[in-house]
Amino acid sequence: MINKNKEVTVIIGGGHAAGTLLTALLQKKYPHKVVMVSEEPHPPYQRPPLSKNYLAGEVDKASLYLKPPSIYEKAGQQLRLGVRVEQINRDDKNLxxxxxxxLKYDQLVLATGSHVxxxxxxxxxxxxxxxxxxxxxxxxxxxELVPGKRLVIVGGGYIGLEVAASATKQGVKVTxxxxADRLMQRVTGPEISEFLYAKHTSAGVDVRLGAAVIGFESDDQGCVNGVTLADGGKVSADIVLVSIGVIPETALAENAGLLCDDGVVVDEFTRTDDxxxxxIGDCTRHHNLFFDKRQRLESVANAVEQARTAxxxxxxxxxxxDSPPWFWSNQYDVRLQMVGLSxxxxQRVLRGSILDKEFAVFYLCLGHVIAVDAVNFPVAxxxxxxxxxxxxxxxAEVLSNPNIELKSLI
Known part of the structure; x- marks a missing residue:
């Protein structure tokens, strides 16, 4: 158990997890000094808008911040921005x-996130x-997103598809x-994949499945002007975005001798083996009481809930x-909300109308609902x-029956 009488708590990282933890400690009137050290020059901010309305220029930078910097200062929380932690010395609790x-610490919280x-x-x-x-x-x-430019996105996951939607609305030609053989294959079922494929292609996006990239071509100035595929094909490009996932940022923890396994290993109280x-956040592989094994989740919801637990x-x-994981994505007029891991x-059960762009897919295992993907269907x-x-x-009969109110099921 962490001793409350110790004096300095240091948070390494400046993302959503770190920002939520700072806010939670304020609300709880945490009695000790808190210092946040972040390599970025910004106070804690939201990342989801980066691929959506911030990329489209619809919101400004200040709107991304979880709190104005003055809030932290007034509360006595110190933000050390633009500074990187190089090493953790656990023996003398020194960074x-x-x-x-x-920087000396009594309690340390790793919120180091991930890297692309x-x-x-x-x-x-x-x-x-x-x-x-x-x-x-x-x-x-x-x-670089200028109307008429050719943007090639490598990867058909959350970020890639959100950028595709944002760029298309700005008049950029997107491929x-x-x-894989369908979009978002790692996280959703074929019904959602096929719906998103149709949505993007109807908006003018050239979506190519089974398209493995083996190289990039350049012009005389050393700028990318094409993408080479494994099947020998080539795609012209003025801009390329590579979006093929993230890797947990565990180097500090590993070098400090903490237990890591594709993430810093923590228990249901966010404690490491020290x-x-x-x-907390994307850097962790955690024991969630909802699951039988440890999970690593890359989501705002996970960052927020772990921060509150910390x-x-x-x-x-x-x-x-012990909260079930949930995720969301906005693409064009589509609001995709997902809960659980499918x-x-x-068994999959469809409720609603794919043609009307308002439907949900319920995922069952041995008759129990383990996940739900909802498109423009917040009640589901x-x-x-x-x-x-x-x-x-x-x-399945009850889940698919539109005459039975969903709310009656809980």
């Missing part, structure tokens, strides 16, 4: 920073090839290259993290949250 200073997965193929270092993970990435990409170090742990409260389902999502949390057994 070595990139500005050559050191790089595509290591011929020409991958050419100018005009982008990745999207932070504000600077979006700013750089947005400057999406997905190596009693004075917690970890705040409780720092206050010596017992608040396990990978192990043995909200009811689905409860069904998944309760692991409710519901028949």
């Amino acid at each position: 070595i920073l990139s500005d050559q200073s050191t 997965r790089r595509l290591n193929v011929r020409g991958s270092d050419l100018k005009g090839i982008h990745y999207l993970h932070d504000i600077a990435d979006t700013d750089a990409l947005r400057r 999406v290259l997905e190596a 009693p004075d170090i917690l970890a 705040a409780a742990t720092l206050m010596s409260e017992e608040k396990p993290y 990978q192990n389902h043995d 999502f909200m009811v689905g949250k409860q069904l998944v949390k309760l692991r409710k057994s519901v028949s």
Whole structure:
């Protein structure tokens, strides 16, 4: 158990998890000094808008911030921005920073997030090839999204498809290259994949499935001007976005000797194997009471819930993290909301109308609802949250029957 009488709590990282933890500690009137160290020059901010309305120029940078910087300062929380933690010395509870200073801690919270997965193929270092993970990435990409330009997106997951929608609305010619045989294959079923394929193609996006990238072509100035595919085909490009997933940022934890396994391993109270170090957000592989095994989740919901649990742990409260995971995506006029993990389902049930763009897919395993994907169907999502949390057994006939109110199922 972490000792409340200790004086300095340091948070490493400045993303959604770190920002939510700062806010939760404020609300709980946490009695100790809090210092957040972040490599980025910004206070904690939301990342989802980076591929959507911020990329489209519909909102400004300040609107991304979870709180105005003055809120933290007034509360006595110190933000050390633009500084990287180079090393954790657990023996003397000391951090070595990139500005050559050191920082003592009594409690430490790792909220280091993740970094983008790089595509290591011929020409991958050419100018005009982008990745999207932070504000600077979006700013750089947005400057190049000029009407008539040809944007090739490598990867048909959340980020890739959201950027495709944003860029298309700005008059950019978009091609999406997905190596798998359907979009978002890792996280959803074929009904959603096919719906999104139809949505993007009808908007003018050239979506190519089974398209593995093996290299990039350049012009005389060293800028990307084409993408080479494994089948020998080539796609012309003025701009390329590579969006093929992320990798948990665990280097600090590993070098400090903390237990890691594709993420910093934590329990349901966000504790690592060091009693004075917690970890939250995308960097963690956690034991959620909802699952039988540890999971690594890349979502705002996970970051928020783990941060709230960490705040409780720092206050010596017992608040396990046991919420079912949920996700969302906005593309054109589509609001996709997802709860649970559908990978192990043995039955899918459709409710609503795909043609009317308002439907839900319920995923069952041995008769129990384990996940729900809802398109423009918020009631199905909200009811689905409860069904998944309760692991409710519901028949396919009931789930698909429009004459039975969904709310009556909980």
